[in-house]
Amino acid sequence: MRAIQITEFGGPEVLRVVDLPEPVAQPGQLLVDVAAAGVNYADTHAVEDSYLSKSTLPMVPGGEVVGRTAEGRRVVALTDGGGYAQRALAWEAMAHEVPEEITDGQALALVVQGLTAWHLLRTCARIAPGESVVVHAAAGGTGSLAVQLAKQFGVGRVIATASTKEKRELALELGADVAIEAAPDGAGLKEQLIEANDGNKVDAVLEMTGGPVFDASLAALAPFGRLVTYGMASREEPTAVTAAGLMGRSRAVVGFWLMHCVTRPGMYREPMAELFAMTADGRLKPQVGGVYPLTEAARAHTDLRARRTFGKLLLDPSR
Template structure:
């Protein structure tokens, strides 16, 4: 079968289309003929060799797959060949024509939800829901600032926060096109953080207080600036550092008590490892909402598997909106 392999850490040129043996499903696994594979920032970091959890090269990236069950392993009774499924591969291997999944993590995909759309509801959908649940004040009408609001997580987070009861959702992005998308998804206000004075506009949108909750996966100077737009007793929730810099200096930490600010973090790895029931039930809810048209899943123009390097370049250059997907079959 064909697969994309990271030969060694480095630029997009390290992504090579190669032939590898088709895997066989082990006990409790299913073999999926992949139709769509999700692309995530963690893939870019793994390719660059800077992801916190080291990988062994050569390496086939990709944690999200959606497709059709081709074969089942011993002990699998609730899925059969031909079933439409989507699921997560924590160890990678999704950038390929075939991939195995633990049967318990292969969620049945309802008719009416496309394969590319399904990948948007895996890492990004689960993360958006987990983020909102990690900040219960959102459900009490808190104002929310979302950075990278037109990205895969941001586009869903706008909608999930609104559904949960956020009083005002402020979308922050780097271009007017991205802000237009964010507004179309339900954001009340859009601010362009490529322009000077964007923090002032956050304060203006919140009556001078600042946002009660900031969800940020960018890091660096943007994260430090977002703290200036945080309301007294506000919470900054970190779920990544796409800029490559955490942005939390000693000076930032020492300033937290001045306005009773707090910082918390969220990683999908924890519920994946410890809360499988939450993962299953949340995915079922996300699929139901998407099927009903109550949750939009913007997908960037898909890239063919062989063009994975172009997908990485586009995402790394901040030239994408919504979910980035590789089409495989």
């Protein structure tokens, strides 16, 4: 079967097309004929071995697929790697039946980015009606869903940040109250966020850049505000977190990794069912930003890292 494999760590250039034997399902596993594989920012970290969990070589990247099992079931599933291939293995517990009214792209957008956005708002930020929320990278896979969910959950003001005019317009179309351009180095960001919130500090921030953007976002929090960190796209660590700094403003910093949710009762299938229902009736509109041939996985990673994309990116293993 055709697959993408890496035999050395690095950037997009280490992603190579190879022919590999078809994987064999063990008890409790499903063999999925992959219709599409999802591309996540975490994949770019896994390929360079800079993610939360360590990578091992050789490796077929990819943590999510949608397709059909040998019995004809249409499922979307989280995988323990191996998704960038024509066939992939998934544990039965990590597979979710896909309603017919949900497209492959929508299903892939929901299983990682949708679940993440849901938990960022509900589980971590514990958002309350009327509060203000900052969504960084608001046109991205997670951000575009977080903007929509925040409005569905009764947030009073959604402040989006995005790098281009087109992305900011998309965030506004999805329900953001205001969209601003944030400098990658965080310069002036604290003041921008406060101004966008009518001169008030903000109640919650969903942050995945790290470094100075994290630091400026933390400084913009109101007393009892929560910053939820779920990525480090800049590859830079923040510097502003201190016990005194948190205590002095009654602020909280919460980390989030989706893998801690998938095996806990009520944290995987139930939110997925809600997300599917919201998508089916039109309340939620997952954004598919691009479909790349599997053979061009390196280009997908390059575009993602260069911030040229929006929404969910897919790989088509038939090409």
